[in-house]
Amino acid sequence: xxxxxxxxxxxxxxxxxxxxxxxxxxxxxxxxxxxxxxxxxxxxxxxxxxxxxxxxxxxxxxxxxxxxxxxxxxxxxxxxxxxxxxxxxxxxxxxxxxxxxxxxxxxxxxxxxxxxxxxxxx
Numbered sequence: 001x002x003x004x005x006x007x008x009x010x011x012x013x014x015x016x017x018x019x020x021x022x023x024x025x026x027x028x029x030x031x032x033x034x035x036x037x038x039x040x041x042x043x044x045x046x047x048x049x050x051x052x053x054x055x056x057x058x059x060x061x062x063x064x065x066x067x068x069x070x071x072x073x074x075x076x077x078x079x080x081x082x083x084x085x086x087x088x089x090x091x092x093x094x095x096x097x098x099x100x101x102x103x104x105x106x107x108x109x110x111x112x113x114x115x116x117x118x119x120x121x122x
Contacts, residue, residue: 008050054114
């Protein structure tokens with residue numbers, strides 16, 4: 001069994017441009033329907049046109065990395081804006097990064113379509 005991530009986009013051209021500039025991703029395939037498919041470390045991610053893009057108020061997808069802080073810094077350098085959350089002492093971001101009680105770091109940002117993406121340790 002294998003999973004693929006599907007993310008909605010209200011404006012496909014804007015979304016493809018954002019993923020290229022902010023995350024350095026270029027579609028591996030664009031279907032006849034206009035869906036853009038990316039292959040990232042063996043996982044497939046689909047961007048598809050939808051009027052409901054950005055309406056999910058929870059994390060839509062998580063990017064697992066070896067170094068969360070280095071990834072956040074790299075994405076910030078490309079213009080990605082990180083979300084700040086404050087849900088009490090154990091769940092509060094500082095400069096867009098949450099350090100969990102166990103020491104793990106996590107971060108969240110929105111793509112051009114308002115989808116919430118997370119960065120977490122692999």
